[in-house]
Amino acid sequence: MPPSLPAAHTPHLPTGGWFGRYLRIDLSRRSTEVVEIEPRVSRQLIGGVGLGTWLLTQETKAGFDPLGEEAALVVAFGPLVGTPLTTSAKVAFVAKSPLTGRLNDALSSSGFAIAGKRTGFDALVLRGRAAEPSVVLTDGDALEVVPCPALWGQALRLGELEARLAAQFPGYELTIAGIAAEHRVRYASLANNGRHAGRGGLGAVLAAKQIKAVGVRGCHAVPLAHAERAVTLARDLARRSLGPATEKYRELGTVANLATFNRLAALPTRNFQESTFEGATALSGESLRETRARGRSACSGCTIGCEHFFEVTPGAPPVKAEYENVFALGPLCGVSSPELVLRASRLCDELGLDTISAGGSIAFAMECAERGVFAGTQWEAEAKGLRFGDGARMLELLEAIAHRRAGLGALLAEGSRRAAEILGPPAPGFAAHVKGLEIPGYEPRALQTMALGFAVSSRGADHNRSGAYEVDFSGRVDRLAGSPEAARLAVETEDRAAVLDSLILCKFLRRALRDVHEEAAEMLTAVTGAPVDMPEVQSAAKRIVLLKRLFNEREGWRPEEDTLPARFFEELLPGGAARGAGLTREQFEEMKRAYHEARGLNADGSLPRATIEEFGLDALLTGRNADTLDAPGMHPARGARGEPEDR
CATH class of the missing domain: 1.10.599.10 (Aldehyde Ferredoxin Oxidoreductase Protein, subunit A, domain 3)
Known part of the structure; x- marks a missing residue:
């Protein structure tokens, strides 16, 4: 590895929660700068998304390109991460979205949040662009920008990529940009420990900086100003987190919503043409639990345990299923096969695609094909036969999108709004988005x-x-x-x-x-x-x-x-x-x-x-x-x- 580049100075520790500073990482210059955060800013914006939005505004000028060198990606921690309070092991990624051109923030739970906070900063801000594909490593006191050309352009699934990076950089918690991010898919996600900051294309923002992964490790314990009181609150909150208010998440997870939404005619179906789905029963959480349940897990520091895993095919690794990925890759695309929906969900995770935008973009294309919108265009031949319910074509399109393959893959990698603008009327009228972000599973x-x-x-x-x-x-x-x-x-x-x-x-x-x-x-x-x-x-x-x-x-x-x-x-x-x-x-x-x-x-x-x-x-x-x-x-x-x- 190249020599470490020192930060301006080692951060001091305050009474508790807020460290009162962030680390500015300039990738173009391979340098860092410790920047103070005034106490009033911490109190007025709390941390996480509030702090991240302020930092993004501070660190950029109006009209910047979200995939340009002048863009910033903010990794912001909350004041509670690293404390005993349940579900606090979360991190906020904040940037200007390449999909919407507007503010985007996405949250993720994992050990990355805890290790990042233990660097002694309330946030990291990545600016500029590395000279070659690299991995960024920081323990708070030093920065390393390690070239990784062997990991770039290899079409590696995220699981394999995480394993290689973990072996190469032991002791670091990592956030990774997958293959879809390398190809600047506008809704590429960021992944850490198998969890995703999915919406809005944050993976593309990181990859545009020629960064494959960000690794953090730290040794600064997050101090508690009133430790006894904090522990008392944590115990009380943990007890309530195991009560009836969270029962459905423990029993079925968010996929429990699917049957309920179908009953209420609020389940978006076939690109929002309908609001009930005849195949909903087979995809419901209740049915999956009876036929395919294979375990349950929880995020770091969480007492709820909402993650539920289901079998795709015998002997294959189970897949985590949540309402939004089942809705977007199932009813929205008219696909009723649990196996195909679960395979598509796993594929999105492996490729680093936001499941909602991926499903929404494919559902839009399916309706375009059925309505003849592709007739006379360069996509006509490829779109021939594309129909709602075709799960096999959906899987093919996911691969094509992630690799930006010429044709429908490249078109849909832009998201439904841009695709509709390219196709022209009547497509914009049924491209289901707001500000360019595809609509989730609520009719x-x-x-x-x-x-x-x-x-x-x-x-x-x-x-x-x-x-x-x-x-x-x-x-x-x-x-x-x-x-x-x-x-x-x-x-x-x-x-x-x-x-x-x-x-x-x-x-x-x-x-x-x-x-x-x-x-x-x-x-x-x-x-x-x-x-x-x-x-x-x-x-x-x-x-x-x-x-x-x-x-x-x-x-x-x-x-x-x-x-x-x-x-x-x-x-x-x-x-x-x-x-x-x-x-x-x-x-x-x-x-x-x-x-x-x-x-x-x-x-x-x-x-x-x-x-x-x-x-x-x-x-x-x-x-x-x-x-x-x-x-x-x-x-x-x-x-x-x-x-x-x-x-």
Whole structure:
């Protein structure tokens, strides 16, 4: 290995939780710099996704190419990682998405999070581009950039790649970009210990920097300001995590949702043409448990254990199945064979593909083929015979996409939005995405608060950054008739998600918590020693959501992006419990108006100067990235309802 390159200095340790600094890694220069984080920033943004969004804004200038040398990839840790608190072994990866051109963050649970925090930093920021394919290694005090040409371009499955890297770099926890990332598939994932930060193309961002893997190891224990109190909270939370609020995750995992969603006619089927699937029973968690169950596991430091593994074929390694991968590679593509769906899920993991975007892009292509959209194009011959339900073709397309093979593979590697734009009308009307991110397994016409959540989310169509489906299932609103009241409730779910993603804790804990904001304050006080109270956490949540929107405005966001494809306004659901359900544009705009008002936004969804100042975003964004506050598309001279302010 080449000689180690020293960091600026070894970080000192604070009272607890926050180390108060991040490590800037310049790959072009093979150098590092330790950068201080002011205590007010840590308290105002908590950590994780909140801190990562701020760092991405700090470390880049407006309009940068997400796959360019000027792009940054932020690896952000939360203040709770490395503590006894259950599910806290999580890391946030934050970057500008090559799929959407907007903010993207994705979380992953593994030993990488713990080892990364033990380097003594609250985040790592990778900038620039290595001169040749390499692996980045850091223990916090030194950096090594190790060339790895033998691992680049070899079409290795991620399992084999992880094994080789682990043998070559013992003692390091690794995050890896797979073959799809090398080929710049716009929804390539990052993998660590068999788990994936899947959405938005973060793998492509890392591979564009000519980095195959990032390895971390550290020796700094995460200090606890009030150790006894932190341990007491951890024991109480662990006990509740084993209660009825998380029972379904322990018994079946998220795949338990499939039968429920099918019953409610909320299961997206055949590229959102239908909302019930005749093959749902065979793919349900209950059926898989009876016929194919082969074990259960848990993330590092987790007491819930939601991971369930199922047999594909006798003697073959079992596959982890979750609702989103089964939905996207099953009903969405019209595939009812459990074996083919599980094989496709395993293939996505081996190739490093986001299962939702991969399934969504293939389902879009299947509908294009059935409707004759490929006729007269360069893809006509290859698309001939492509139909919903063809699981064998789906497997072939996954390989073609990951390797960007000429033809449909290269087209679909761009994602459904870009593919639809290339094909032209009528394709854009049924490409199921928001801001370029393919819609997950929640039918918007049957879950109309979730429809709003998809549209306004900074990441695009997303069920993790907006839990608006909780409102639809709560019984407090009519899920088939969106309302302004539901929009205001959706804001609350976004705020809760922002807190959990910044601490970072698993969202499967949310029903086990008395109040997310209240208990977050208790945990932060015990771990960090800062006297955090519930109102401070509530304010931080709102600030984080607004900061995400502000980054997007800087990068060119326009109000017309906050919508759904035409299909959802022009077609009614054909059957099941939601038969005849639909969204009208007038109804949807009414919901958005209520959302904007509740968030303190302008009438068009942009941030007014008053809201920026109220949440201290102007103080956070100073100096080199002050251009964020004057980004194109912003309306700083307007009030929260769009009227000019009295200056």
